Amino acid sequence: MLVNPVAPIIQAEPWQVEAACAEVGPAPWETHLGGISDLNRHALSICSGCQVRQKCLDFAMRMEGSVRTEARTCIYGGRTPAQRAALARRRKKAA
Template sequence: MSRYDWMEDARCAQVDPDLWHPDGIGSGYGSARRICQGCPVQQQCAEFAQQTEGDLSHSHRHGLWGGQLPRQRAGTGSQGTGFYAKRRQQILRLAANGDMDAYQIAQHVGVDVRTVWRVTAANRKQMGKAA
């Protein structure tokens, strides 16, 4: 049994693959999302994408996988995965501690300093809305 056997049950394997990689103005993921919603292997697909794409930023991710847009799979969307949530928490914890600057946090966590700035800025913005 192959670890890719689940792909045989994927609904996307039965239609035009270009739906999952739209190019051009005005085209989007609408049709692909509707197909993904009822797919019996949606979870396996999302997990496969996370394993394959690793820690890439959303700008380096392509296509719709497991019903998720590139930004969502990168953990910046509303459906971020556990890995990115844990990394975000680690960045915020280190920043709140105050012992490290953004560059040190980035090196410690293994991300670019821009990721640290983005996470902390988003947290400040969210906290401002809650107040």
């Protein structure tokens, strides 16, 4: 059972119960003005040890291009919004 919702994720996904961010709260995963804060770096370090990192990234990539605010501003799967946008561009080119 989650103490708090998985930080950057609003929509319930079964793998969230294993998320390393589940008990931290959302603030470290929120980016502002395109920059990366010390708090964001802390979030990225938590993501790096998260056992559902790939599922989280897959989830985020399905939202890529979405109008949902968290999809544009939050860290998911150990990647910043800018990194996910770059990954989406690479995948599109490779397709």
